[in-house]
Amino acid sequence: MRSLQSDVEQRGTRIFELVDKHPERLFSKAGFYQRLMALSMHDERFKTQLFRFVAVLPSLRRSSEIIQHLEEYFSGSNDGFSPLVGVGVRVARLVPWISAPVLRWNVSEMARQFIAGRNPHEVIATLRKRRAQKIGFTVDVLGEAVVSEAEADEYAALYGDLLEKLAQETKDWTDPLGKNAELFPVVNLSVKISALYSQMSPAAPADAIAHLSTKLRPLLRRARELGAFINFDMESYALKNTTLELFKTILTEAEFKAWPHAGIVIQAYLRDSEGDLCDLIEWGRGRGTPFAVRLVKGAYWDYETTKSGQNGSNPPVFLQKPESDANFEKLTRMLFENNSVVTPAFGSHNVRSIAHAQAVADELGIDRSRFEFQLLYGMAGAIKRALVEMGYRVREYCPIGELLPGMAYLVRRLLENTSNEGFLRAKFAENVPARELLRDPKELIKSAVAGIGDSRGHGGSNQRNGASLHATDSDSFRNAPLVSFIYKDSQDKMQSALREARKRFGEKHPLYIGGEKIWTDNLTPSVNPAEPTEIVGYGTEAGVDEAERAVKAARAAFEKWRWTPFEERAQLLERVADILERRRYELSAVEVFEVGKAWSEADGDIREAIDFCTFYAQQMRRLGRPKLTQQVPGEESYHHYWPRGVAFVIAPWNFPIAILCGMAAAGVVTGNAVIMKPSEQSIVCGAILMQVFEEAGIPPGVLNFLSGHGSVIGAHLVDHKDVDLIAFTGSREVGLKIWESAGITRLGQRELKRVICEMGGKNAMIVDADADLDETIMYSIYSAFGFQGQKCSALSRLILLEENYDRVMERLISAAASLRIGNPEQPGIMVGPVIDEPAYRRILEYIEIGKKEATLAYQAKEVPPHGYFIPPTIFTDVKPNMRIAREEIFGPVLSVLKVRDLDEALEVANGTDYALTGGFFSRSPDNIERIKARLEAGNVYINRSCTGAIVGRHPFGGFKMSGSGTKAGGEDYLLNFLVPRVVIENTSRHGFAPGQSLEYRDEFLWPKPRQ
Ligand SMILES: Cc1cc2nc3c(=O)[nH]c(=O)nc-3n(C[C@H](O)[C@H](O)[C@H](O)COP(=O)(O)OP(=O)(O)OC[C@H]3O[C@@H](n4cnc5c(N)ncnc54)[C@H](O)[C@@H]3O)c2cc1C
Secondary structure: OOOHHHHHHHHHHHHHHHHHHOOOOOOOOOOHHHHHHHHHHHOHHHHHHHHHHHHHHHHOOOHHHHHHHHHHHHOOOOOOOHHHHHHHHHHHHHOHHHHHHHHHHHHHHHHHOOOOEOOHHHHHHHHHHHHHOOEEEEEEEOOOOOOOHHHHHHHHHHHHHHHHHHHHHOOOOOOOOOOOHHHOOOOEEEEOHHHOOOOOOOOOHHHHHHHHHHHHHHHHHHHHHHOOEEEEOOOOHHHHHHHHHHHHHHHHOOOOOOOOOEEEEEEOOEOOHHHHHHHHHHHHHHHOOOEEEEEEOOOOHHHHHHHHHHHOOOOOEOOOHHHHHHHHHHHHHHHHHOOOOEEEEEEOOOHHHHHHHHHHHHHOOOOHHHOEEEEEOOOOHHHHHHHHHOOOOEEEEEEEOOOOOOHHHHHHHHHHHHOOOOHHHHHHHOOOOHHHHOOOHHHHHHHHHHHHHHHOOOOOHHHHOOOOOOOOOOOOOOOOOOOOOOOHHHHHHHHHHHHHHHHOOOEEEOEEEOOEEEOOOOEEEEEEOOEEEEEEEEEEOOOHHHHHHHHHHHHHHHHHHOOOOHHHHHHHHHHHHHHHHHOHHHHHHHHHHHHOOOHHHHHHHHHHHHHHHHHHHHHHHHHHOOEEOOOEOOEEEEEEEEEOOEEEEEOOOOOOOHHHHHHHHHHHHOOOEEEEEOOOOOHHHHHHHHHHHHHOOOOOOOEEEOOOOHHHHHHHHHOOOOOOEEEEEOOHHHHHHHHHHHOOOOOOOOOOOEEEEEOOOOEEEEEOOOOOHHHHHHHHHHHHHHHHHOOOOOEEEEEEEHHHHHHHHHHHHHHHHOOOEOOOOOOOOOEOOOOOHHHHHHHHHHHHHHHHHOEEEEEOOOOOOOOOOOOOEEEEOOOOOOHHHHOOOOOOEEEEEEEOOHHHHHHHHHOOOEEOEEEEEOOOHHHHHHHHHHOOOOEEEEOOOOOOOOOOOOOEOOEEOOEOOOOEOOOOHHHHHEEEEEEEEEOOEOOEOOOOOOOEOOOOOOOOOOO
């Protein structure tokens, strides 16, 4: 009996023979893009520039813009293309009306290679040609990830229309194989769920399923009537579980339970895929009606690895290409073995994967008419032809649509075709021998593992393609990953934490002074802003007496704590981080109730607190050891730091654990004793943070917890002679008072008070004429309305260039109108309540001011009746001098300003008292450079949201009236809590000098700590 491998080789060789009968290049069309692709494959930088240029081109309207971008992207590089660009640009400047259209035409042609038609009419013409070649079709509407429900409705209508037209056209078409045709309807439509619902949140699959089912039912019903097939495509990992759940839910409904013509995609590059497929098969058996699975490797490998790299989480995909290949083969077998319940389709251009599927089918006695091969339009034409010739069923995946919405698809195809590890490139561009291409991937996994070690750090091919991700050195800081609410387990944990937090409503929390729990007669309630009748908990109110006690306790503790080795202090913070991690869901749940944060926002806050602890611990280790200033004979001069004394930490409610924890942790780890005061609106969060430090073993008095009125204890402590440092984050009004008051030296005061003062912002984002509007809208909406606009980093002024204004506004308003507003206790809510009644009234007043000053362009009509809900509001015709453009509102209110050009945009953006965050959406490298250099903001964000700073990666803080220039989560932050000191010793005796001094020495600690 022949082994499977030799059968695969034989079949693969046969395919190659047939392929070679009609030699074809990687790109079926020669010319301009053939050359570009060849260059891309050999020059990574050029590839990046090319893909970026291709992505921006369809949105450029004027010839001059095209020429300008061409020059910005390509001139000055060393890629062999730039001389051509140079000539091109010179010619183009002379005759832009010819050159730009020619360029646009070339890129359109490049795209058209992968797009089967711009409209149903064009696509049908393509399908007819394929029919003559015995190739079937599945049609997909280009464009994904809609930003509003209006756009989602348009897509649903497009799918419906397409279905009708395809059914009409193919009435008389028959199955090319004429056997088992009932399993493979002629009309086959591929649907992407992200195009059908704009408010999808991984945390809220039930909400997504409810919305998507409403949109999909009519389509499925009609498909059933017309005898058509609907396939659920698979997109990024974040949507995978929802897509699977939706598929199973809707197809178990009575009306679809017996309908066999629906399918779903399984991506073999996912580690989860085997489990998912088993689960689907089991579900299919229970349902009792066959369904289809298209097995692919997966089109989002680069996206998934980039995203998880940013989040510090494990990528959901395999990191070695042969692992994906081997898994594809494993799942191929599983599909065939369950052929009675699942009809397989294999979506691959890889001859090894295809030949393997053929061989396994044969081994298991499965007739070739019971499965099909699916390949993409515009790719691997020779393989399609070969498969047809061999008597297999072949279907082509045909995208339909315009270039602009198709850009994401086009870039995925270009990436796939130029990937170092892709089969098509290996076969058609690099002529790798057939024997190599047909090797068993399982064997390659082993050799690839060995290869990873070799290539690391040397730019080996694995590494270039991201196959081996760098392991970070053990002593370097790593951010804690965010909780992924994609998983049911995380959703369940959060639900259960919310239930538990509810049970503890009304709990009373003491002050904590000198290691003792202290109660007073006054308790302050902290209410749920989404339901103000609910009291989340009570804080004990401290008065001046307790404040005095806290200062004494801190002062006493400081004298010992300051001499504690920094390693002990760093380890304390690491224990705090561990406890925060352990109690993560519990703390997030409390934030949801106490300050109205959405789940992911609350989790982000806890993550930030954890990061502050681990980051500052690491930074303290860096700063703690005295460092030799210079190497000179006979003298040792060591520079090091001492703590300042007693630090008073005053935190806001909007990041109720992160900011409080960050400032307190910085104080404690640097050897100061700290008194922390949470905001009056987030006492419970503060009290729980104190418990965490206590559990971590903070010595008595080193951290003291005082809740109470800022005007009483806050003012008292700011003025106190024994307070050496004030770390404040909050409003400008209070911040400036603290700044002023701290400048006065009181009788008996030891130190000049150091003030860390982080205040508000009036943050602007500028939208360039060539900006990617999908991203612009998505990020602007999130930056302006996420957590109800109550982040000091939130977007409050959107500055639009005249040229773009109408296009942006139309989409912005419909995106705002689609937002989910509600009680954040429910998953997937984007806009919850504002913090309390005074804030609610103040924001409403600003809205009234806005109505007088400017034009109310949008305001949500419905918000929950109870709670402090403010409808998301957008004003247009806003001028820079208006109050709504100058004053911080701290709520879901966005002002839109129209400007002529980038000069004016910068002038407007910089024309405020504040300089906290700012942003820019653009695809012009020159304009991006200009904004990077000129925008007045402590944190400048390009082509992303202007909120969500990450500790260590985006040190956060502003200047002008936004703050004193300190950067929380940055390398120099701890220096604010320290005084520098230098110790110089003459080490020579009678002219004899010892050898070289150590670069670092142990701390100057006395008495020396016992070992
Ligand atoms: C008809 C059809 C429909 C499709 N529908 C979908 C869909 O709904 N959803 C979807 O996501 N994709 C879909 N795809 C796209 C498909 O995922 C890619 O075209 C496919 O992955 C390319 O695989 P291949 O077997 O043709 O080529 P190969 O060259 O053998 O494989 C390339 C693939 O290997 C994987 N890979 C690359 N580098 C690595 C690495 N370092 N480690 C691990 N794995 C790696 C990636 O998935 C990459 O795409 C579809 C493809 C076809 C043909």
